[in-house]
Amino acid sequence: MSVIPSPAEAFLDFDEDEAPGEEAPLGRREAGKAERRARIIHAARELIRETGNAGLSMRVLAQRAGVSLATPYNLFGSKRAIVLALLEDVREFRERFALLRATDPLERIFQAVDLQIEIYLADPALYKTMWAAVFDTSDDLRATLWNDKRDAFWRGLIAAAVEAGAIGREISQEWLQRQLDHVFRCIMLDWIVGLLTPEAVPSAAQHGYALILKGAATPEWSGPLGARILASQQRLIEAQGEKLSPL
Amino acid sequence: MSVIPSPAEAFLDFDEDEAPGEEAPLGRREAGKAERRARIIHAARELIRETGNAGLSMRVLAQRAGVSLATPYNLFGSKRAIVLALLEDVREFRERFALLRATDPLERIFQAVDLQIEIYLADPALYKTMWAAVFDTSDDLRATLWNDKRDAFWRGLIAAAVEAGAIGREISQEWLQRQLDHVFRCIMLDWIVGLLTPEAVPSAAQHGYALILKGAATPEWSGPLGARILASQQRLIEAQGEKLSPL
DNA sequence: TGTATAATTTGAACTTGTTATAGGATTGAA
DNA sequence: TTCAATCCTATAACAAGTTCAAATTATACA
Numbered sequence: 289m290s291v292i293p294s295p296a297e298a299f300l301d302f303d304e305d306e307a308p309g310e311e312a313p314l315g316r317r318e319a320g321k322a323e324r325r326a327r328i329i330h331a332a333r334e335l336i337r338e339t340g341n342a343g344l345s346m347r348v349l350a351q352r353a354g355v356s357l358a359t360p361y362n363l364f365g366s367k368r369a370i371v372l373a374l375l376e377d378v379r380e381f382r383e384r385f386a387l388l389r390a391t392d393p394l395e396r397i398f399q400a401v402d403l404q405i406e407i408y409l410a411d412p413a414l415y416k417t418m419w420a421a422v423f424d425t426s427d428d429l430r431a432t433l434w435n436d437k438r439d440a441f442w443r444g445l446i447a448a449a450v451e452a453g454a455i456g457r458e459i460s461q462e463w464l465q466r467q468l469d470h471v472f473r474c475i476m477l478d479w480i481v482g483l484l485t486p487e488a489v490p491s492a493a494q495h496g497y498a499l500i501l502k503g504a505a506t507p508e509w510s511g512p513l514g515a516r517i518l519a520s521q522q523r524l525i526e527a528q529g530e531k532l533s534p535l
Numbered sequence: 536m537s538v539i540p541s542p543a544e545a546f547l548d549f550d551e552d553e554a555p556g557e558e559a560p561l562g563r564r565e566a567g568k569a570e571r572r573a574r575i576i577h578a579a580r581e582l583i584r585e586t587g588n589a590g591l592s593m594r595v596l597a598q599r600a601g602v603s604l605a606t607p608y609n610l611f612g613s614k615r616a617i618v619l620a621l622l623e624d625v626r627e628f629r630e631r632f633a634l635l636r637a638t639d640p641l642e643r644i645f646q647a648v649d650l651q652i653e654i655y656l657a658d659p660a661l662y663k664t665m666w667a668a669v670f671d672t673s674d675d676l677r678a679t680l681w682n683d684k685r686d687a688f689w690r691g692l693i694a695a696a697v698e699a700g701a702i703g704r705e706i707s708q709e710w711l712q713r714q715l716d717h718v719f720r721c722i723m724l725d726w727i728v729g730l731l732t733p734e735a736v737p738s739a740a741q742h743g744y745a746l747i748l749k750g751a752a753t754p755e756w757s758g759p760l761g762a763r764i765l766a767s768q769q770r771l772i773e774a775q776g777e778k779l780s781p782l
Numbered sequence: 783t784g785t786a787t788a789a790t791t792t793g794a795a796c797t798t799g800t801t802a803t804a805g806g807a808t809t810g811a812a
Numbered sequence: 813t814t815c816a817a818t819c820c821t822a823t824a825a826c827a828a829g830t831t832c833a834a835a836t837t838a839t840a841c842a
Contacts, residue, residue: 320837320838345829347829355792357830358791358832359792367830423670425670425724425727459764460771460772463742463771466739467742467743467746467747470721470722470743471714474718475717477672492710496714499746499747499751500714502749513750517751521706521707568820593799594798594799605822606821614800
């Protein structure tokens with residue numbers, strides 16, 4: 289019985305356990321499969337970068353990858369699964385985040401958000417299609433993006449803020465994280481459909497995160513967050529004045 | 536030159552100006568067009584209610600409406616536009632909201648959110664497909680849902696809260712509304728893909744709105760909002776304990 | 783080593799949203 | 813009433829995602 293590996297699994301394989309302890313029994317069949325899979329992923333990256341979202345046709349992809357049209361479906365399951373399988377940025381994200389040094393636990397959260405957005409906006413063609421796939425409601429691949437590693441990272445940041453006394457202990461960390469994620473996701477959505485200009489995206493995220501975090505913060509930490517709200521909305525209004533009104 | 540009316544226009548027509556002053560020159564051609572349009576809308580409603588999201592095929596829809604396959608495209612433009620044209624709930628929403636009497640301006644916001652959610656959850660088949668169309672990023676119908684009337688209503692609620700001294704005057708009302716909307720939209724998204732059980736949806740919305748509003752609130756109004764955060768997250772955690780973990 | 787079995791690629795076919803073309807109906811003017 | 817212009821409908825076709833039966837290949841076992 290062949291099981292189609294979810295993008296999340298493929299992603300997990302990539303991420304940490306690079307321990308090559310159990311690669312020995314890789315028969316010729318598995319090796320070929322892995323190579324085809326890699327070729328498909330590679331071709332998909334190329335095609336998206338070249339032609340953008342709409343340019344990724346399964347027939348062109350199959351031709352480019354040197355396989356038949358049905359093979360991507362056997363190996364990944366659907367077009368959407370292929371697009372989501374491109375998401376392996378967490379390694380890069382972790383490396384770059386490790387370089388940041390912020391003592392303030394809330395500052396760390398904002399830096400993480402900024403970094404995430406910077407990565408996405410640096411490669412719009414790729415990540416716009418990827419995020420469009422996230423918002424595709426046709427099939428049931430929702431668990432893909434919110435994998436455990438990603439969750440654990442953000443929950444760690446929030447837990448640190450609680451430990452530092454920035455966020456009240458009575459606040460549910462799980463739901464705080466979730467509401468923050470709502471803001472992040474919708475900002476990505478507004479970005480890919482053009483309701484937010486790239487310049488406004490970081491400020492919009494800062495603004496939303498600051499609002500929610502201030503709602504969850506202890507009184508002592510409320511002040512800086514209020515200042516951050518004002519600063520980010522100032523940037524947003526200014527950017528809006530220059531460009532056409534994005535709303 | 537025939538102009539395809541956007542769903543937003545059709546929606547606006549429906550909403551307020553029912554003044555039948557200019558219906559006289561409705562020739563036989565226009566009358567037939569209006570009737571076909573109504574038949575298509577009616578058939579779309581039926582089909583979605585019967586078969587759910589995936590069951591709405593354009594061929595079946597055309598057959599059910601007694602028109603040719605091309606007619607819905609001529610009259611509406613796309614399948615997505617038809618689904619979005621089903622959105623005419625604002626009249627019902629306004630009527631029911633007018634019945635609510637809350638002196639507290641923030642309470643009014645929470646009641647409006649609850650009411651909105653109640654309307655959506657009362658007809659899951661229809662509104663799940665409708666919201667799925669909202670999150671469809673393929674074409675450029677994004678301005679449809681966020682029409683001026685809807686915006687004006689919510690902005691009015693926020694402005695009233697500012698006037699009452701509940702929300703700081705230094706807060707940008709436009710961006711506050713937008714961040715609230717982010718939470719609302721993502722909660723709808725989580726609902727339609729099954730990440731949120733119907734029972735959890737109202738509490739999740741209350742929770743998100745309370746967090747953001749507390750972040751924007753004046754100190755005097757912060758206390759009740761904090762209580763609301765705790766109450767809603769309590770409900771969420773309890774609901775989570777009963778069901779399978781929705782995350 | 784040879785063969786049976788299971789898994790996997792493949793090319794064709796199916797479904798569905800969308801569009802181009804051709805034919806037909808409606809309106810306004812002579 | 814009749815003619816011409818215009819708009820609309822319907823058929824067919826196209827493009828893209830997805831699936832299915834058959835061929836092909838690798839593995840397991842004698």
